[in-house]
Amino acid sequence: MAQHSAVLDGVFVALADPTRRAVVRRLGSGPASVGDLARDAPMTLPSFMKHVRVLESNGLIRTAKSGRVRTCELNRERFALVEDWLTEQRTIWTARTDRLERFVTEETS
Protein backbone atom coordinates (compact mmCIF):
# COMPACT_ATOMS: atom_id res chain seq x y z
CA MET A 1 0.00 0.00 0.00
CA ALA A 2 2.69 2.48 0.99
CA GLN A 3 4.63 1.56 -2.11
CA HIS A 4 1.52 1.94 -4.21
CA SER A 5 0.98 5.43 -2.73
CA ALA A 6 4.55 6.43 -3.51
CA VAL A 7 4.07 5.37 -7.12
CA LEU A 8 0.83 7.35 -7.32
CA ASP A 9 2.57 10.40 -5.81
CA GLY A 10 5.17 10.20 -8.57
CA VAL A 11 2.48 9.87 -11.22
CA PHE A 12 0.63 12.94 -9.98
CA VAL A 13 3.81 15.01 -9.67
CA ALA A 14 4.77 14.05 -13.21
CA LEU A 15 1.35 15.10 -14.48
CA ALA A 16 1.18 18.35 -12.54
CA ASP A 17 2.65 20.26 -15.45
CA PRO A 18 0.96 21.40 -18.68
CA THR A 19 3.92 20.52 -20.93
CA ARG A 20 4.08 16.98 -19.59
CA ARG A 21 0.32 16.55 -19.82
CA ALA A 22 0.48 17.70 -23.44
CA VAL A 23 3.12 15.03 -24.14
CA VAL A 24 0.99 12.34 -22.51
CA ARG A 25 -2.09 13.45 -24.43
CA ARG A 26 -0.15 13.36 -27.70
CA LEU A 27 1.28 9.91 -26.94
CA GLY A 28 -2.24 8.68 -26.20
CA SER A 29 -2.74 8.44 -29.96
CA GLY A 30 0.52 6.55 -30.55
CA PRO A 31 4.33 6.72 -30.15
CA ALA A 32 6.20 9.81 -31.33
CA SER A 33 9.81 10.95 -31.57
CA VAL A 34 11.26 13.45 -29.09
CA GLY A 35 11.90 15.77 -32.03
CA ASP A 36 8.25 15.77 -33.09
CA LEU A 37 7.05 16.23 -29.52
CA ALA A 38 9.51 19.07 -28.88
CA ARG A 39 8.30 20.99 -31.93
CA ASP A 40 4.92 21.50 -30.24
CA ALA A 41 6.51 22.81 -27.02
CA PRO A 42 7.39 26.51 -26.61
CA MET A 43 10.86 25.91 -25.16
CA THR A 44 14.40 24.83 -25.97
CA LEU A 45 15.16 21.17 -26.61
CA PRO A 46 17.24 20.78 -23.39
CA SER A 47 14.33 22.19 -21.34
CA PHE A 48 11.92 19.88 -23.09
CA MET A 49 14.19 16.89 -22.45
CA LYS A 50 13.93 17.55 -18.71
CA HIS A 51 10.18 17.06 -18.95
CA VAL A 52 10.65 13.86 -20.92
CA ARG A 53 12.99 12.56 -18.22
CA VAL A 54 10.45 13.32 -15.46
CA LEU A 55 7.80 11.36 -17.34
CA GLU A 56 10.20 8.51 -17.96
CA SER A 57 11.57 8.32 -14.39
CA ASN A 58 8.03 8.08 -13.04
CA GLY A 59 7.22 5.30 -15.46
CA LEU A 60 4.56 7.19 -17.39
CA ILE A 61 6.41 6.85 -20.68
CA ARG A 62 9.11 4.61 -22.09
CA THR A 63 11.73 5.84 -24.52
CA ALA A 64 13.96 3.94 -26.92
CA LYS A 65 16.74 5.21 -29.15
CA SER A 66 17.08 3.95 -32.68
CA GLY A 67 19.96 5.58 -34.54
CA ARG A 68 19.61 9.30 -33.87
CA VAL A 69 15.90 9.22 -33.12
CA ARG A 70 14.53 8.74 -29.61
CA THR A 71 10.96 7.48 -29.66
CA CYS A 72 8.55 7.88 -26.74
CA GLU A 73 5.52 5.80 -25.95
CA LEU A 74 3.00 5.70 -23.13
CA ASN A 75 3.34 3.12 -20.36
CA ARG A 76 -0.30 2.16 -20.09
CA GLU A 77 0.11 -0.08 -17.04
CA ARG A 78 1.13 2.94 -15.02
CA PHE A 79 -2.07 4.76 -15.95
CA ALA A 80 -4.11 1.76 -14.92
CA LEU A 81 -2.90 2.48 -11.38
CA VAL A 82 -4.54 5.88 -11.54
CA GLU A 83 -7.73 4.58 -13.08
CA ASP A 84 -8.33 1.69 -10.72
CA TRP A 85 -8.87 3.59 -7.47
CA LEU A 86 -12.44 2.30 -7.10
CA THR A 87 -11.29 -1.28 -7.67
CA GLU A 88 -8.66 -0.75 -5.01
CA GLN A 89 -11.25 0.57 -2.54
CA ARG A 90 -13.54 -2.37 -3.28
CA THR A 91 -10.67 -4.80 -2.68
CA ILE A 92 -9.90 -3.14 0.66
CA TRP A 93 -13.52 -3.35 1.83
CA THR A 94 -14.01 -6.91 0.61
CA ALA A 95 -10.89 -8.07 2.43
CA ARG A 96 -12.02 -6.13 5.51
CA THR A 97 -15.39 -7.89 5.41
CA ASP A 98 -13.61 -11.25 5.04
CA ARG A 99 -11.59 -10.53 8.18
CA LEU A 100 -14.62 -9.38 10.18
CA GLU A 101 -16.53 -12.47 9.13
CA ARG A 102 -13.65 -14.75 10.11
CA PHE A 103 -13.19 -12.92 13.42
CA VAL A 104 -16.82 -13.15 14.56
CA THR A 105 -17.42 -16.70 13.31
CA GLU A 106 -14.25 -17.91 15.06
CA GLU A 107 -15.41 -16.20 18.24
CA THR A 108 -18.77 -17.98 17.95
CA SER A 109 -17.42 -21.46 17.32
Next chain:
Amino acid sequence: MNPDMNPDMDPDLDLSIDRIIRAPRKQVWDAWTQPARLAQWWVPAPTLCRVERLDVRAGGGFVTLMSDDGETYVPHLDACFLVVDAYERIVFTNAIDSGWRPVGGPAPVAMTAEVVLRDHPDGTDYRVTVRHADPASRELHAELGFADGWGTTTAQLADVAERATTAEGRTEG
Protein backbone atom coordinates in the same frame (compact mmCIF):
# COMPACT_ATOMS: atom_id res chain seq x y z
CA MET B 1 -30.30 16.18 6.40
CA ASN B 2 -32.61 13.54 7.76
CA PRO B 3 -30.29 10.86 9.17
CA ASP B 4 -32.70 8.15 7.98
CA MET B 5 -32.17 9.16 4.38
CA ASN B 6 -30.30 6.70 2.26
CA PRO B 7 -28.94 8.57 -0.75
CA ASP B 8 -28.72 6.74 -4.02
CA MET B 9 -25.54 5.06 -5.09
CA ASP B 10 -23.45 6.16 -8.02
CA PRO B 11 -21.95 3.03 -9.62
CA ASP B 12 -18.99 5.04 -10.93
CA LEU B 13 -18.05 6.29 -7.49
CA ASP B 14 -19.53 3.96 -4.91
CA LEU B 15 -19.27 0.37 -3.82
CA SER B 16 -21.42 -1.94 -1.79
CA ILE B 17 -20.90 -5.26 -0.10
CA ASP B 18 -23.72 -7.53 1.05
CA ARG B 19 -22.92 -10.65 2.98
CA ILE B 20 -24.60 -13.06 5.37
CA ILE B 21 -22.30 -13.49 8.36
CA ARG B 22 -22.93 -16.59 10.47
CA ALA B 23 -22.83 -14.82 13.80
CA PRO B 24 -25.43 -12.95 15.87
CA ARG B 25 -26.01 -9.29 15.08
CA LYS B 26 -24.84 -8.20 18.56
CA GLN B 27 -21.55 -9.95 18.02
CA VAL B 28 -20.92 -8.23 14.70
CA TRP B 29 -21.82 -4.93 16.38
CA ASP B 30 -19.36 -5.60 19.20
CA ALA B 31 -16.62 -6.45 16.70
CA TRP B 32 -17.14 -2.99 15.19
CA THR B 33 -17.58 -0.96 18.36
CA GLN B 34 -15.23 -2.45 20.97
CA PRO B 35 -11.64 -1.23 20.43
CA ALA B 36 -9.95 -4.50 21.39
CA ARG B 37 -12.18 -6.43 18.99
CA LEU B 38 -11.96 -3.93 16.14
CA ALA B 39 -8.15 -4.02 16.34
CA GLN B 40 -8.27 -7.77 15.64
CA TRP B 41 -9.63 -7.47 12.12
CA TRP B 42 -9.54 -3.84 10.98
CA VAL B 43 -6.17 -4.01 9.15
CA PRO B 44 -4.68 -7.02 7.35
CA ALA B 45 -2.18 -9.17 9.26
CA PRO B 46 0.74 -9.05 9.85
CA THR B 47 0.25 -5.27 10.13
CA LEU B 48 -0.83 -4.39 13.68
CA CYS B 49 -3.71 -2.05 14.45
CA ARG B 50 -4.08 0.31 17.40
CA VAL B 51 -7.52 1.82 17.97
CA GLU B 52 -6.72 5.30 19.24
CA ARG B 53 -10.29 6.62 19.42
CA LEU B 54 -13.61 4.86 18.99
CA ASP B 55 -16.27 7.19 20.28
CA VAL B 56 -19.25 5.43 18.74
CA ARG B 57 -21.87 8.19 18.64
CA ALA B 58 -22.80 10.86 16.11
CA GLY B 59 -19.91 13.33 16.01
CA GLY B 60 -17.56 10.96 17.83
CA GLY B 61 -14.02 10.36 16.65
CA PHE B 62 -12.78 7.20 14.93
CA VAL B 63 -8.98 7.05 14.83
CA THR B 64 -6.86 4.00 14.03
CA LEU B 65 -3.11 3.62 13.67
CA MET B 66 -1.11 0.83 12.11
CA SER B 67 2.35 -0.62 12.61
CA ASP B 68 4.52 -3.12 10.82
CA ASP B 69 6.97 -3.62 13.71
CA GLY B 70 4.76 -3.08 16.78
CA GLU B 71 6.81 -0.03 17.78
CA THR B 72 6.27 2.70 15.22
CA TYR B 73 2.61 3.45 14.57
CA VAL B 74 1.54 5.57 11.60
CA PRO B 75 -1.88 7.07 10.80
CA HIS B 76 -4.40 4.71 9.24
CA LEU B 77 -7.80 6.38 9.61
CA ASP B 78 -8.88 9.67 11.15
CA ALA B 79 -12.64 9.92 10.76
CA CYS B 80 -15.87 11.00 12.39
CA PHE B 81 -19.10 9.09 13.05
CA LEU B 82 -22.13 10.70 11.44
CA VAL B 83 -24.92 8.32 12.44
CA VAL B 84 -24.97 5.59 15.06
CA ASP B 85 -28.08 3.45 15.64
CA ALA B 86 -27.20 0.88 18.30
CA TYR B 87 -26.88 -2.66 16.88
CA GLU B 88 -28.25 -1.48 13.52
CA ARG B 89 -26.23 1.15 11.73
CA ILE B 90 -22.90 2.97 11.74
CA VAL B 91 -22.06 5.78 9.33
CA PHE B 92 -18.68 7.49 9.36
CA THR B 93 -16.66 9.72 7.05
CA ASN B 94 -13.03 10.70 6.61
CA ALA B 95 -14.05 13.93 4.84
CA ILE B 96 -13.86 15.51 8.28
CA ASP B 97 -11.40 14.24 10.85
CA SER B 98 -12.04 13.18 14.45
CA GLY B 99 -11.77 16.84 15.49
CA TRP B 100 -14.44 17.86 12.94
CA ARG B 101 -11.82 19.58 10.78
CA PRO B 102 -12.52 19.31 7.05
CA VAL B 103 -9.80 17.34 5.28
CA GLY B 104 -8.26 18.79 2.12
CA GLY B 105 -5.89 17.35 -0.45
CA PRO B 106 -6.07 14.41 -2.84
CA ALA B 107 -5.34 11.60 -0.36
CA PRO B 108 -6.95 9.72 1.16
CA VAL B 109 -9.92 9.44 -1.16
CA ALA B 110 -12.80 11.09 0.69
CA MET B 111 -15.55 8.61 1.54
CA THR B 112 -18.58 8.00 3.68
CA ALA B 113 -19.05 4.41 4.83
CA GLU B 114 -22.41 3.06 5.97
CA VAL B 115 -22.59 -0.27 7.77
CA VAL B 116 -26.06 -1.76 8.25
CA LEU B 117 -26.79 -4.88 10.32
CA ARG B 118 -30.04 -6.83 10.08
CA ASP B 119 -31.13 -10.12 11.60
CA HIS B 120 -31.07 -13.05 9.20
CA PRO B 121 -32.09 -16.70 9.77
CA ASP B 122 -28.41 -17.70 9.35
CA GLY B 123 -26.99 -14.86 11.46
CA THR B 124 -26.54 -11.29 10.30
CA ASP B 125 -27.28 -9.61 7.00
CA TYR B 126 -24.24 -7.35 6.77
CA ARG B 127 -24.27 -4.50 4.28
CA VAL B 128 -21.62 -1.90 3.63
CA THR B 129 -22.05 1.04 1.28
CA VAL B 130 -19.08 3.30 0.64
CA ARG B 131 -19.68 6.57 -1.17
CA HIS B 132 -16.66 8.38 -2.56
CA ALA B 133 -15.88 11.92 -3.59
CA ASP B 134 -14.90 12.33 -7.19
CA PRO B 135 -11.14 11.91 -6.88
CA ALA B 136 -8.70 14.08 -8.78
CA SER B 137 -7.49 11.03 -10.68
CA ARG B 138 -10.87 10.65 -12.36
CA GLU B 139 -10.89 14.24 -13.59
CA LEU B 140 -7.30 13.84 -14.67
CA HIS B 141 -8.19 10.78 -16.63
CA ALA B 142 -10.98 12.58 -18.44
CA GLU B 143 -8.73 15.54 -19.13
CA LEU B 144 -6.18 13.32 -20.80
CA GLY B 145 -8.90 12.17 -23.16
CA PHE B 146 -8.13 8.48 -23.08
CA ALA B 147 -9.94 6.28 -25.56
CA ASP B 148 -12.84 4.16 -24.33
CA GLY B 149 -11.22 0.96 -25.54
CA TRP B 150 -8.33 1.54 -23.24
CA GLY B 151 -10.62 1.95 -20.25
CA THR B 152 -12.25 -1.40 -20.99
CA THR B 153 -8.91 -3.17 -21.12
CA THR B 154 -7.73 -1.73 -17.83
CA ALA B 155 -11.06 -2.60 -16.24
CA GLN B 156 -10.55 -6.23 -17.29
CA LEU B 157 -6.99 -6.21 -15.98
CA ALA B 158 -8.23 -4.72 -12.73
CA ASP B 159 -10.82 -7.48 -12.49
CA VAL B 160 -8.12 -10.14 -12.66
CA ALA B 161 -5.95 -8.26 -10.17
CA GLU B 162 -8.88 -7.89 -7.80
CA ARG B 163 -9.58 -11.61 -7.85
CA ALA B 164 -5.92 -12.35 -7.17
CA THR B 165 -5.77 -9.83 -4.32
CA THR B 166 -8.99 -11.09 -2.78
CA ALA B 167 -7.71 -14.67 -2.94
CA GLU B 168 -4.55 -13.54 -1.15
CA GLY B 169 -6.64 -11.66 1.39
CA ARG B 170 -8.49 -14.86 2.30
CA THR B 171 -5.25 -16.56 3.31
CA GLU B 172 -4.16 -13.72 5.61
CA GLY B 173 -3.40 -14.86 9.18
